[in-house]
Amino acid sequence: MITSELIREHNLSDEEYARILDILGREPNLLELGIFSAMWSEHCSYKSSRIHLKNFPTTGPRVIQGPGENAGVVDIGDGLAVVFKMESHNHPSFIEPYQGAATGVGGILRDVFTMGARPIASLNSLRFGRLDAPRMKHLVDGVVRGIAGYGNCIGIPTVGGETTFHRAYDGNILVNVMNLGLVRTGRIFRGRAEGTGNPVVYVGSKTGRDGIHGATMASEEFAVDEAQQKRPTVQVGDPFTEKLLMEACLELFETDAVVGIQDMGAAGLTSSSFEMAGRAGSGVEIDLSKVPVRETGMTPYEIMLSESQERMLLVARRERLDRVLAIFRKWELDAVEIGRVTDSGRVVLFFEGTIVADLPAAPLSDRAPVYDRPRAALAPAPGPVLWREEAEPSGYGDALRRLLASPNLAEKSWIWTQYDHMVQTNTVERPGGDAAVLRVKGTRKAIAMKSDVNPFFCALDPYRGGAIAVAEAARSVACTGARPLAITDCLNFGNPEKPEVMAQFEAAVRGIADACRALETPVVSGNVSFYNETGGRAIPPTPTVGLVGLLEDVEKRVRLPFRSEGDVVAMLGETRDELGGSEFLRVVRGRDEGPCPDVDLEAEKRLIELLVSLAENRRLASAHDVSDGGLAVALAECAMQGSIGARVELDSSVRPSALLFGETTGRAVISFTAGEESAVRSAAAARGVPFAVIGRLGGDRLRIEIAGRSLIDEPVEALASIWRSSFAHAIEAAAEVL
Amino acid sequence: MKFAIVVFPGSNCDADCHHVAKDLLGCEAEYVWHQDRDLKGADAVILPGGFAYGDYLRAGALARFSPVMESVAEFAKRGGAVLGICNGFQVLLEAKLLPGAMHINRGLRYVCRDVFLRVENDATPFTSLYEKGSVIKMPVGHTEGNYTAPPAVLEELSREGRVVFRYCDGEGHVVDSANPNGSVDAIAGISNRGGNVVGLMPHPDRCSESLLGNEAGIKMFQSAVAALATK
Numbered sequence: 001m002i003t004s005e006l007i008r009e010h011n012l013s014d015e016e017y018a019r020i021l022d023i024l025g026r027e028p029n030l031l032e033l034g035i036f037s038a039m040w041s042e043h044c045s046y047k048s049s050r051i052h053l054k055n056f057p058t059t060g061p062r063v064i065q066g067p068g069e070n071a072g073v074v075d076i077g078d079g080l081a082v083v084f085k086m087e088s089h090n091h092p093s094f095i096e097p098y099q100g101a102a103t104g105v106g107g108i109l110r111d112v113f114t115m116g117a118r119p120i121a122s123l124n125s126l127r128f129g130r131l132d133a134p135r136m137k138h139l140v141d142g143v144v145r146g147i148a149g150y151g152n153c154i155g156i157p158t159v160g161g162e163t164t165f166h167r168a169y170d171g172n173i174l175v176n177v178m179n180l181g182l183v184r185t186g187r188i189f190r191g192r193a194e195g196t197g198n199p200v201v202y203v204g205s206k207t208g209r210d211g212i213h214g215a216t217m218a219s220e221e222f223a224v225d226e227a228q229q230k231r232p233t234v235q236v237g238d239p240f241t242e243k244l245l246m247e248a249c250l251e252l253f254e255t256d257a258v259v260g261i262q263d264m265g266a267a268g269l270t271s272s273s274f275e276m277a278g279r280a281g282s283g284v285e286i287d288l289s290k291v292p293v294r295e296t297g298m299t300p301y302e303i304m305l306s307e308s309q310e311r312m313l314l315v316a317r318r319e320r321l322d323r324v325l326a327i328f329r330k331w332e333l334d335a336v337e338i339g340r341v342t343d344s345g346r347v348v349l350f351f352e353g354t355i356v357a358d359l360p361a362a363p364l365s366d367r368a369p370v371y372d373r374p375r376a377a378l379a380p381a382p383g384p385v386l387w388r389e390e391a392e393p394s395g396y397g398d399a400l401r402r403l404l405a406s407p408n409l410a411e412k413s414w415i416w417t418q419y420d421h422m423v424q425t426n427t428v429e430r431p432g433g434d435a436a437v438l439r440v441k442g443t444r445k446a447i448a449m450k451s452d453v454n455p456f457f458c459a460l461d462p463y464r465g466g467a468i469a470v471a472e473a474a475r476s477v478a479c480t481g482a483r484p485l486a487i488t489d490c491l492n493f494g495n496p497e498k499p500e501v502m503a504q505f506e507a508a509v510r511g512i513a514d515a516c517r518a519l520e521t522p523v524v525s526g527n528v529s530f531y532n533e534t535g536g537r538a539i540p541p542t543p544t545v546g547l548v549g550l551l552e553d554v555e556k557r558v559r560l561p562f563r564s565e566g567d568v569v570a571m572l573g574e575t576r577d578e579l580g581g582s583e584f585l586r587v588v589r590g591r592d593e594g595p596c597p598d599v600d601l602e603a604e605k606r607l608i609e610l611l612v613s614l615a616e617n618r619r620l621a622s623a624h625d626v627s628d629g630g631l632a633v634a635l636a637e638c639a640m641q642g643s644i645g646a647r648v649e650l651d652s653s654v655r656p657s658a659l660l661f662g663e664t665t666g667r668a669v670i671s672f673t674a675g676e677e678s679a680v681r682s683a684a685a686a687r688g689v690p691f692a693v694i695g696r697l698g699g700d701r702l703r704i705e706i707a708g709r710s711l712i713d714e715p716v717e718a719l720a721s722i723w724r725s726s727f728a729h730a731i732e733a734a735a736e737v738l
Numbered sequence: 739m740k741f742a743i744v745v746f747p748g749s750n751c752d753a754d755c756h757h758v759a760k761d762l763l764g765c766e767a768e769y770v771w772h773q774d775r776d777l778k779g780a781d782a783v784i785l786p787g788g789f790a791y792g793d794y795l796r797a798g799a800l801a802r803f804s805p806v807m808e809s810v811a812e813f814a815k816r817g818g819a820v821l822g823i824c825n826g827f828q829v830l831l832e833a834k835l836l837p838g839a840m841h842i843n844r845g846l847r848y849v850c851r852d853v854f855l856r857v858e859n860d861a862t863p864f865t866s867l868y869e870k871g872s873v874i875k876m877p878v879g880h881t882e883g884n885y886t887a888p889p890a891v892l893e894e895l896s897r898e899g900r901v902v903f904r905y906c907d908g909e910g911h912v913v914d915s916a917n918p919n920g921s922v923d924a925i926a927g928i929s930n931r932g933g934n935v936v937g938l939m940p941h942p943d944r945c946s947e948s949l950l951g952n953e954a955g956i957k958m959f960q961s962a963v964a965a966l967a968t969k
């Protein structure tokens with residue numbers, strides 16, 4: 001008997017329950033209710049976001065697989081494709097940072113190798129609260145160790161990422177992990193249960209009682225202090241088992257034995273079985289008594305809803321089943337035939353000889369609720385704000401030093417030296433540059449990848465913030481010389497049932513969609529994470545974008561550091577009088593204020609085309625995107641990483657603080673030998689990109705003059721020492737507040 | 739010249755070593771699964787980096803029981819050239835093919851970065867193309883690389899010239915700040931008494947081509963080719 005209390009406990013609304021009754025024509029039993037609850041959770045069904053995600057451009061000449069599968073697939077030529085996706089593990093990481101982050105890595109890896117690809121690189125995009133907020137040092141340490149513990153062990157390099165600290169994340173951190181794999185275009189696998197009579201095979205770890213209702217947990221907001229009570233819903237990862245599972249699957253994919261395969265991720269055996277049958281329009285029969293379990297006495301309910309890690313469901317060709325079992329035996333993993341494919345359109349579950357659930361496969365996905373949730377009007381763009389009239393800072397050099405020391409801008413080697421970023425020996429551009437660059441063995445090509453979003457901009461203006469996230473990621477990738485191809489995303493927002501959150505979501509998605517159209521980078525995969533709230537306070541909208549680009553010739557890549565004495569420094573793009581949302585305002589002025597900088601997508605497209613063509617023609621010695629911290633920080637980064645000084649002269653009507661530290665979009669700093677100047681100038685003119693020579697490299701100081709007045713004159717080594725040591729000092733000095 | 743590369747469950751630099759031997763040096767290279775005992779007639783055996791058996795219990799503690807290790811021990815006993823890199827070094831220690839043991843790094847964290855090494859012994863089959871006293875840059879990536887051994891063993895290693903690499907600064911000075919893990923005597927790599935078994939924590943496989951910004955490691959593999967191909 002299903003009571004209204006049970007319905008509530010399963011996070012289903014009365015309307016949703018009525019829909020279940022309508023689909024079944026009868027009352028569900030408890031197991032069936034649990035299955036609906038998991039499949040219709042926000043996490044699995046995208047019920048609040050689906051209507052908006054439809055606006056994303058998802059196709060293009062290189063797109064082999066768009067959203068809807070385990071991961072997106074994009075053709076890179078030479079018979080190869082890249083497979084990539086980003087996912088969040090925010091709630092689990094806040095509850096139990098090591099295991100939460102570790103299993104986040106494990107999950108995204110399975111999404112990629114399920115498609116037949118060998119994962120070659122991961123990125124992570126992390127948002128934490130203030131270092132001295134309660135539990136924060138523990139969270140930072142645990143998340144970094146968790147990502148390292150999993151990724152290092154399995155042997156997939158973590159090659160880059162971004163980390164931001166702000167009080168808005170004190171009660172709800174974000175852990176987004178992206179992975180990219182390589183696959184031969186003819187060997188891509190999908191999650192489809194086809195071929196009546198074919199065996200359904202369970203492989204990998206045994207099923208335990210961990211993570212039951214994890215997907216539902218991820219679809220609720222937390223009350224203050226509730227996080228600790230939720231620990232039993234967090235799964236525990238075993239990277240060694242996943243390594244074996246990955247190698248076994250990749251070996252299996254070289255045979256012709258596999259019909260379809262899917263990771264048992266969120267909602268475990270439930271989502272994998274229903275989705276595989278649903279996609280193929282087939283049915284499956286599964287005997288839950290045959291599922292390998294960790295302990296006796298597990299009920300069908302627990303088996304179907306467990307989120308134990310490192311498990312896969314696959315459908316094999318009947319006559320090749322022996323081959324499948326032999327490969328998993330070699331890798332000492334469980335592989336058990338637990339059922340078969342039918343043509344009934346139903347998922348029928350048996351346990352100890354009786355039918356315990358009998359549900360139609362497709363309607364659980366097709367007829368999942370879709371909501372057009374109410375949206376509030378967004379706050380109007382802020383008008384002129386006080387800082388416009390404020391005095392300029394007393395010392396620009398001092399402001400630069402403070403920015404380089406801020407946890408958001410300081411070098412994060414404390415984090416990335418804990419990650420193996422070199423295994424597989426493809427990392428030609430290590431962490432610390434604009435985008436990570438990985439060569440593709442056996443070809444001349446390389447992949448560039450970058451994750452990006454500026455949540456401060458998104459808080460001020462979610463539409464522009466979303467568009468800027470794509471533009472900035474694309475610009476970073478183009479600075480390496482790679483052509484942006486496609487994106488994945490991880491959309492982190494508050495409670496979608498709140499009209500102001502839904503308004504932010506709709507606007508950010510529109511911004512991303514417009515930018516992807518303008519820059520010709522379709523969205524091929526992604527993830528939505530709602531309910532990022534604790535105690536009723538939502539995080540700032542944080543739509544993380546993971547962008548992948550292609551370099552046709554790895555030898556033509558462009559690096560970030562300034563290179564040689566005498567090289568010419570130039571600025572591409574124009575600086576507007578914008579300080580809103582900047583790190584300068586937050587760090588030096590202590591103010592979170594707007595307006596968000598403007599974004600001109602056509603200008604971004606021209607700039608990207610220019611950067612790619614300059615790299616192609618080998619005109620550049622260095623290139624660096626101008627973003628967080630503005631022009632002065634960008635120049636300092638190029639100088640510090642190149643261990644060389646520069647003398648820069650700017651002339652502009654924009655006031656000095658905005659010129660030096662404003663975060664106007666659409667800009668890059670490049671350098672080249674003097675002999676290339678006219679060629680670069682005419683290339684910029686031909687593409688309509690504003691170009692200005694602003695200085696020359698030489699000496700050991702960074703000097704910046706505006707209209708003849710020296711505003712910054714600092715030894716590069718002194719800046720570098722601040723930049724390199726500040727983050728480690730800050731985290732080691734932070735008090736352990738529990 | 740043929741390299742055998744042992745693959746334990748959890749090895750993850752096996753393909754990187756294979757790439758150096760086969761694609762960069764043009765040698766024959768064969769993977770040997772840990773359950774096999776046949777080293778396939780190899781001239782040199784590499785135990786690659788990674789996390790054999792997940793480093794569970796202790797790095798290398800379970801891998802030493804793999805059947806292949808009996809063959810590796812016999813091969814080494816006959817004077818065969820064996821190179822253990824990172825996790826492979828840890829396995830050689832656990833298998834007692836090299837003396838000493840590993841503690842967790844003194845920083846208590848995994849560390850992945852470039853370090854400088856001073857070549858202390860250029861007489862092994864894996865270091866003959868280096869010059870004794872020269873300084874090379876090589877990346878490390880490990881959690882348990884803090885080498886230790888009883889005083890008598892350290893004295894013996896030192897007396898017999900069996901310390902192959904020491905951590906140093908860019909100028910070759912052995913200073914504590916250049917030691918990434920706290921290893922005693924700044925030891926980064928050692929050999930057995932015969933010199934034919936060498937283990938080191940840094941990764942020559944990660945710095946063997948200019949595209950990766952550093953070619954210092956390839957000489958370890960080239961040394962083996964020079965020393966063994968003529969045999």
